[in-house]
Amino acid sequence: MKRIFTIISLIALAGILAACGSEEGSTSSSGSGDEVTIGYFPNIDHAAGMVAEEKEFYEETLPDGTEVNYQYFPDGSAFMTAVETGEIEGGIVGPGPAMNHFTSGAEINVVAAGATGGTVIMKRNGADIESAEDIKGKTFISPRVGCTHDVQFETLMMNEFDITSDRLDGEMKHVTGKPATYSSMFEAGKVDVAAVPEPWAAYIEAEGTGEVMFQNDEVAHNADMPASVFVTSERLKEKDPALIQNLVDAHKKATDFVNENPEESKQIAIDKIKEITDQELSQEVVDSSWERMNFTYEVDEKEIQMFADSSYELQFLEEKPNLNGLVDTTFINN
Numbered sequence: 001m002k003r004i005f006t007i008i009s010l011i012a013l014a015g016i017l018a019a020c021g022s023e024e025g026s027t028s029s030s031g032s033g034d035e036v037t038i039g040y041f042p043n044i045d046h047a048a049g050m051v052a053e054e055k056e057f058y059e060e061t062l063p064d065g066t067e068v069n070y071q072y073f074p075d076g077s078a079f080m081t082a083v084e085t086g087e088i089e090g091g092i093v094g095p096g097p098a099m100n101h102f103t104s105g106a107e108i109n110v111v112a113a114g115a116t117g118g119t120v121i122m123k124r125n126g127a128d129i130e131s132a133e134d135i136k137g138k139t140f141i142s143p144r145v146g147c148t149h150d151v152q153f154e155t156l157m158m159n160e161f162d163i164t165s166d167r168l169d170g171e172m173k174h175v176t177g178k179p180a181t182y183s184s185m186f187e188a189g190k191v192d193v194a195a196v197p198e199p200w201a202a203y204i205e206a207e208g209t210g211e212v213m214f215q216n217d218e219v220a221h222n223a224d225m226p227a228s229v230f231v232t233s234e235r236l237k238e239k240d241p242a243l244i245q246n247l248v249d250a251h252k253k254a255t256d257f258v259n260e261n262p263e264e265s266k267q268i269a270i271d272k273i274k275e276i277t278d279q280e281l282s283q284e285v286v287d288s289s290w291e292r293m294n295f296t297y298e299v300d301e302k303e304i305q306m307f308a309d310s311s312y313e314l315q316f317l318e319e320k321p322n323l324n325g326l327v328d329t330t331f332i333n334n
Contacts, residue, residue: 036062036243037069039079039091042276043179044198044289045115045227046092048297050272051265052254061250062243072276074178075144083108083233090232090247094148094197098231099308103321107234109328111248113299114228114255117292119149120201121156121214122182127192129213132161136171138192141185144176146316148227148307153195155220155310168315180277183207197227198289199273199281206285216292221310225303227293237328248331251297258295266290301327 038058040049052058058068071088073079076097082088084106092114102108123129127138135157142150145167157163157172164170175191179200185191186209193213196204204210216222230251237244258265266286274280301323308321 034063034065035067035069036247037071037088038247039071039073039082039088039093041073041079041092042273043118043200043228044269044286045118045293047258047265047269047293047295048114048251048254049092050269051257052250054268054272055254055257057250057253057257058247061246061253063246076147077144080106080108080231083231086233086236089236089243090230092228092251093231095226095229095304095307096146096148096151096311097144098229099304099311099321099323099326100146100316102323102326103308103317103319108231108326109234109237110229110231110299110304110326111237111244111328111330112230112251112297112332113226114230114251114295114297116224116227116294116296117216117222118198118227118289119152119219119222120196120198120212120216120292121153121219122186122194122196122201122204122210123213124186124189124192124194124210125208126189129192132157132163135193136163137173139173139175139190140165140193140195141175141177141182141191142195143179143197145174146311146314149195149197150174151307151311151314151316152220152222153193154314156214156218158314159220180279183209186210198292199269199285201292202285202288203279203281205288206282221303221307224300225307226299229299229304230297245331245334248297248334252332255295255297262290297332299327299329299332301329 040046053070076094079093080097080101098110165172165174179197182194183204232244270281305323308323311317312320
C-alpha cells in the first residue's frame, strides 16, 4: 500500500483549514485507490498516532490500495475544523475541542481514548510564585482558550483557591500559544504560569526555565478523564462504518504497541516530534513525561461529561451541556 506524508506548516495550517469549506470527504474505504487522512498533535499523549504512522498500522487495517496521509495540527480548533469539513477522516485531539464543537452542533463522535494524564502546571523561575495566591496578577498560558489544559487549570484554580481569569473578571491574565514555545517564553519573562501538555512540561524542567507547581495527579480531571481522544465525523460513520472500524482497529494496535514496547515507542515519539516541531527532545525529557501518562483506548463517557460540566461552570459554554451521543464505544468493543 502506498504511503503519502502530508506535512503542513503548523503556522499556516489554521488559515488553510479555515478556508476549506468543502463538505466532501475522502472516498469510501470499500474499494482500492482511496485516500484516508489521519490527524494528531506532536504531544506525548498522541504517541499512539506517531506509532501508528511509523509502524504503518493504518495501512495494515485498511483495504489494499488505500493511500494514508497524515496532518499535524497546532491546536484543537484547527483539528476539529478539518474533521467537520472532511479534510481528515479522524485522529487524535483533546477532549475539550471535541466537546466544545459537539455542543455547538458539530456531528462528531469520540470513538476511543488516546491517553489519560499528562497535564502539568509549571511556574516560571523568577516569577515570585510560592503559592497559588501568588498567581493573582500573573499571566498564564495554555494552547487555546477553553482547550483541555485551560479548563483543567482554571477548574483547579477556581475550585481549590477561588481564583479566576480575567475572562471572568478575575485576577489571572490569560494568553495562548504553542506548548513547544513555553520554555522560551518563560526564559523571556513573557508568561509566569503554563498549563502544559507533555512532553513540554518535562522539557521546561530540563531547560531549567521553570518548575512544577502542580503535578499531573493534582490537576483537575487528570486521573481518569482522557487527555486525548480519537474523533471521527458522524456523517462518515453513517456512510462507512467499516472504515471507522478499520481506523479504530489500527489505533488499538498502536496503543497496545505503546504499552508493550515503551522504549521503542519513546524513540518513535522523539523522532516524530523533531520532524514536526524541529525540536529534539532528550531521553530524559521523554522518560519523565512518559511517567505522567497512561496510554489507553478505553473511554469513559461519564468522565467527559464531568469535564464538560466544568467548562460550563467556567462559562466556556453558554448552556449546561448534554453530551449524550458524543461517545460511541461500539468500535473499541468489536
